Amino acid sequence: MGTQEMMKLYYGWIFPYRDFYKWLAYGNDSKLPQADAGFMQRREFCFTLDGDIFDLDGLQAAIKERCPSKLDIGPVYNINPARRAAYAGSGQTFTPVERELVFDIDLTDYDDVRTCGSGGHICNKCWPLMAVAIQILDAGLRRDFGFQHILYVYSGRRGVHAWVCDDRARCLSDEQRTAVANYFAVYRGQEGGLARLALGLEEHPAVTRAAAILEPVFVERLLPEQGLLSDDKRQEALLAYIPSERVRERARQRWAQGEAGDDVARWHALEEEVAKEQATLAKARDTRGAKALDRAMRSVVFAHAYPRLDLEVSKKMNHLLKAPFCVHPKTGKVCVPIDPERAHKFDPETVVTVGRLLDQLNKARGGVKGSDAGEEWRSTDLVPAIQTFRACFLDGLQGACRESLAARARESAAQPTLVW
Amino acid sequence: MVGWVLANSVGAPALTPSKEGLSSEPGSKHALPSLSMYSELPGSEISIEEFEQAALDRLRVLKGLDDLKAKGFRPDQVQDKVLSLVDQYLKAATRESTIRKDTVSHYVLRLAYCRTEELRRWFLAQECDLFRARFRALLPGEQRAFIEGNRLPFRPLTPAEFREVEDDLRATMLAVTGSLQQTNALFQGAAAPHEAFYRAPFEAVPDLVGSRRVYLRAGHAYVSRDQAVSLAVQPFRAALSKALVTTARRWSQVVGPSEAHRLAPIVESLSQRYLGPDYSDPEKRGVTGQVAASDIPRLAQESFPLCMQVMAQALHESHHLKHDGRMQLGLFLKGIGLPLEEAVRFWRAEMAATAPGEKFDKEFLYNVRHNYGKEGNRRDYTPYTCSKIIASVPGVGQVHGCPFRTFGPDALRSAISRLQVTPAKVDEACAKAKAGHFQLACAAVWEGKHGCSCETGINHPNQYFEESQKVLHGEQQPGGPGLSQSQGVSTANPAPAGASPLPASVQPHTKHARVA
Numbered sequence: 001m002g003t004q005e006m007m008k009l010y011y012g013w014i015f016p017y018r019d020f021y022k023w024l025a026y027g028n029d030s031k032l033p034q035a036d037a038g039f040m041q042r043r044e045f046c047f048t049l050d051g052d053i054f055d056l057d058g059l060q061a062a063i064k065e066r067c068p069s070k071l072d073i074g075p076v077y078n079i080n081p082a083r084r085a086a087y088a089g090s091g092q093t094f095t096p097v098e099r100e101l102v103f104d105i106d107l108t109d110y111d112d113v114r115t116c117g118s119g120g121h122i123c124n125k126c127w128p129l130m131a132v133a134i135q136i137l138d139a140g141l142r143r144d145f146g147f148q149h150i151l152y153v154y155s156g157r158r159g160v161h162a163w164v165c166d167d168r169a170r171c172l173s174d175e176q177r178t179a180v181a182n183y184f185a186v187y188r189g190q191e192g193g194l195a196r197l198a199l200g201l202e203e204h205p206a207v208t209r210a211a212a213i214l215e216p217v218f219v220e221r222l223l224p225e226q227g228l229l230s231d232d233k234r235q236e237a238l239l240a241y242i243p244s245e246r247v248r249e250r251a252r253q254r255w256a257q258g259e260a261g262d263d264v265a266r267w268h269a270l271e272e273e274v275a276k277e278q279a280t281l282a283k284a285r286d287t288r289g290a291k292a293l294d295r296a297m298r299s300v301v302f303a304h305a306y307p308r309l310d311l312e313v314s315k316k317m318n319h320l321l322k323a324p325f326c327v328h329p330k331t332g333k334v335c336v337p338i339d340p341e342r343a344h345k346f347d348p349e350t351v352v353t354v355g356r357l358l359d360q361l362n363k364a365r366g367g368v369k370g371s372d373a374g375e376e377w378r379s380t381d382l383v384p385a386i387q388t389f390r391a392c393f394l395d396g397l398q399g400a401c402r403e404s405l406a407a408r409a410r411e412s413a414a415q416p417t418l419v420w
Numbered sequence: 421m422v423g424w425v426l427a428n429s430v431g432a433p434a435l436t437p438s439k440e441g442l443s444s445e446p447g448s449k450h451a452l453p454s455l456s457m458y459s460e461l462p463g464s465e466i467s468i469e470e471f472e473q474a475a476l477d478r479l480r481v482l483k484g485l486d487d488l489k490a491k492g493f494r495p496d497q498v499q500d501k502v503l504s505l506v507d508q509y510l511k512a513a514t515r516e517s518t519i520r521k522d523t524v525s526h527y528v529l530r531l532a533y534c535r536t537e538e539l540r541r542w543f544l545a546q547e548c549d550l551f552r553a554r555f556r557a558l559l560p561g562e563q564r565a566f567i568e569g570n571r572l573p574f575r576p577l578t579p580a581e582f583r584e585v586e587d588d589l590r591a592t593m594l595a596v597t598g599s600l601q602q603t604n605a606l607f608q609g610a611a612a613p614h615e616a617f618y619r620a621p622f623e624a625v626p627d628l629v630g631s632r633r634v635y636l637r638a639g640h641a642y643v644s645r646d647q648a649v650s651l652a653v654q655p656f657r658a659a660l661s662k663a664l665v666t667t668a669r670r671w672s673q674v675v676g677p678s679e680a681h682r683l684a685p686i687v688e689s690l691s692q693r694y695l696g697p698d699y700s701d702p703e704k705r706g707v708t709g710q711v712a713a714s715d716i717p718r719l720a721q722e723s724f725p726l727c728m729q730v731m732a733q734a735l736h737e738s739h740h741l742k743h744d745g746r747m748q749l750g751l752f753l754k755g756i757g758l759p760l761e762e763a764v765r766f767w768r769a770e771m772a773a774t775a776p777g778e779k780f781d782k783e784f785l786y787n788v789r790h791n792y793g794k795e796g797n798r799r800d801y802t803p804y805t806c807s808k809i810i811a812s813v814p815g816v817g818q819v820h821g822c823p824f825r826t827f828g829p830d831a832l833r834s835a836i837s838r839l840q841v842t843p844a845k846v847d848e849a850c851a852k853a854k855a856g857h858f859q860l861a862c863a864a865v866w867e868g869k870h871g872c873s874c875e876t877g878i879n880h881p882n883q884y885f886e887e888s889q890k891v892l893h894g895e896q897q898p899g900g901p902g903l904s905q906s907q908g909v910s911t912a913n914p915a916p917a918g919a920s921p922l923p924a925s926v927q928p929h930t931k932h933a934r935v936a
Contacts, residue, residue, distance in 0.1 A: 143637065143638070144636035144637065144638075145622060145636060145638075145639055146637075146638035146639030146640075147639075168623075168639065172623065173623075175626050176623050176626050176629075178626070178630060179622075179626035179627070179629040179630035180622075180629065180630075181630075182629075182630035182631065182632075183629050183630060183632055183636075198632075200595050200598075200632075201595075201598050202591070202594045202595040202598060203591065203595055204591070204592055204595040204596075204632050204635075205588045205591050205592060205635060206632065206636070207595075207632075208591065
């Protein structure tokens with residue numbers, strides 16, 4: 001069966017429309033008087049510029065009909081995107097009014113620090129980079145910015161998307177989105193073989209927290225699994241961060257003598273040499289030199305492990321981003337949600353594929369198609385993915401949406417009405 | 421006197437106005453009486469002269485501020501310069517009248533600059549920078565009073581809130597300032613350290629969030645009093661931006677039909693207003709008669725700006741210049757002191773090959789006399805300013821306009837090189853022109869030609885000429901009195917004190933190093 005054929009069956013029978021719609025309606029599918037009935041209609045879907053999507057059936061029909069190889073979600077506009085031509089010249093400009101705050105992290109941006117592969121490659125050895133990115137982002141978004149409704153999704157190939165869906169996040173201006181994205185941007189590219197890092201001389205609490213998250217992942221996972229100190233070239237690349245020739249030389253000697261066995265032991269040997277040098281510097285009252293060594297060691301960790309965000313995706317309200325639960329056309333993998341608490345346990349290599357789901361559906365139905373279209377996922381391996389979607393994201397979001405609609409209703413009830 | 425026709429229909433921002441202007445306490449360096457969100461219109465009657473004068477004075481401040489930025493100063497470097505511009509132009513006799521002038525001028529310029537997207541953007545940028553500079557000059561107590569007085573959505577921390585975040589705040593301020601001393605000052609200086617910080621929604625300070633210069637917790641930004649300007653400028657920008665759009669929409673309602681013919685021309689001309697000295701009446705400035713037709717080739721070599729040189733040369737070579745060019749060059753020549761008789765002689769001689777004898781009298785004499793106000797409606801026409809010249813677009817076969825704008829890169833480079841300008845300045849001028857800074861490019865050429873810096877900038881071709889003559893021949897000649905005496909241009913041969921200015925044609929040329 002060709003991929004296109006499989007897609008057709010997937011979007012015809014398995015795609016979890018109901019959950020998907022519940023999310024994007026943000027409570028406006030309810031019967032509450034404050035609900036905005038036209039809300040879904042004004043959302044941009046990248047294949048739907050000429051079609052109406054205003055309810056669950058419409059969404060289902062549109063996706064099934066077009067059978068997209070890619071499904072992207074854009075912002076909610078002030079008017080229905082399909083009708084925007086009709087409003088031209090009416091004085092009403094077509095503008096996005098709300099949009100989830102989104103983040104995109106892609107492993108291709110880490111090619112200089114991963115040794116297991118490059119480009120579209122992904123495996124369990126480089127996944128810790130994505131997992132720790134989720135940890136850092138999640139801590140910052142929740143603790144610093146106070147956001148609560150965040151969905152993390154495997155992008156289907158070699159990266160992760162984050163959707164921040166709080167009311168407050170959805171109405172951020174482009175300028176404010178840029179500010180949030182830049183707040184997380186510590187890694188600023190490469191320069192002369194070294195990472196350019198916006199760490200500052202003294203550390204911001206967010207940077208300190210990031211360091212605490214990164215260090216164990218770097219030492220326990222990345223060092224051994226990526227073999228970051230396993231040959232001369234990699235050793236020199238890492239030593240380039242150390243601003244003391246004496247320390248570099250002693251580390252080289254110890255590593256050459258084979259005294260330190262594996263990558264982790266080599267790192268600890270380097271740490272010991274740094275500590276020794278710092279003790280010497282402290283005796284000479286050279287606090288600046290001692291500090292510089294601290295910063296260098298920290299830079300190594302940040303350069304190899306700190307999330308490298310694709311900032312452009314986050315900065316603009318009208319940037320399109322691939323929808324969760326759609327199928328990556330090259331890999332056949334489904335873009336499944338990730339539980340941020342268990343990000344390190346996520347296995348990108350065993351993510352469910354459209355082929356496997358169809359097999360399971362076939363077996364369950366014995367080849368006979370049931371009537372409950374759109375809920376057929378219940379008999380497939382998509383079940384845990386949807387459980388994660390609900391438990392980590394949708395249940396909390398729906399509660400909050402109901403709450404905020406009810407609050408709006410109370411507010412408007414308190415306002416004197418102008419209609420007699 | 422006219423009533424203040426603007427009434428409250430000009431979209432006043434939603435912020436509650438501050439009734440209490442902030443008095444400047446003794447000891448603050450610049451005696452700035454007040455800082456305003458301009459949320460309330462000036463209430464009383466206002467004369468049309470005051471209306472226009474106040475607006476022009478504010479425009480001088482805003483243009484000066486823009487010039488400083490164009491020269492590459494960073495916002496923190498322009499602070500003092502901006503404040504002295506404010507002192508110079510916006511200060512009035514009393515505190516009340518200064519506040520009034522500030523408010524009136526702001527509202528008039530809102531009207532003048534609300535009409536296109538481009539004008540709005542320029543005005544908004546300058547007003548925000550002005551606001552920033554003035555806010556920074558306030559003492560911490562005044563800043564706080566301003567924030568509270570305008571009911572901005574920020575408040576100082578309570579002691580309990582402060583204790584909860586104190587350690588993280590300290591770490592943040594250390595990271596931001598990089599100085600233990602400065603950090604300690606924040607935490608120990610005030611009697612109540614919690615009052616040194618404000619809490620605001622993070623959305624209110626995107627600049628601080630984006631550069632990680634603020635502590636964030638649960639969606640709140642903790643802003644130190646040293647950063648309070650970021651808190652204040654955002655609502656100012658938002659309110660002004662909104663008000664400009666509303667004002668643009670309501671412009672016709674705002675200026676009632678009875679006032680339209682009086683106010684509209686003033687308001688509409690303000691956004692293109694030239695603010696340098698007035699070159700319209702050479703007689704009053706005592707320069708008429710100093711230039712003869714025969715001086716023009718030499719003066720062109722010495723002191724004409726590129727646009728005039730290009731035209732003089734085209735005229736000389738093709739013995740013709742189209743109407744727009746004759747206006748631009750003719751009025752410039754009038755401005756440098758060429759009297760009518762000499763102008764007629766000049767044009768007749770230059771055009772003799774194409775318009776001999778009677779043909780000239782029939783077709784062009786009227787035009788020359790017209791420029792001098794001797795024909796038609798007898799208006800004494802004013803020499804064109806740089807902004808007017810830059811705005812005009814020459815068609816095929818026309819050579820008027822600003823060559824820094826109209827010439828291609830190669831043509832411009834060779835045209836500048838012909839002026840015998842140092843190579844570094846040729847590069848600078850070409851780069852400035854390419855970046856769209858035509859007047860700065862022209863100033864670079866001026867500097868390259870005269871070997872000294874152009875303090876005033878170039879805003880008018882006649883100013884280019886007079887500044888050039890001042891450098892070449894000393895202060896007295898031929899600029900005459902009343903022009904930037906404070907400039908202190910260094911010259912090798914200042915005219916002897918008390919010597920009466922001689923006409924340029926008989927002045928001994930003592931300094932002609934650069935004249936071919």
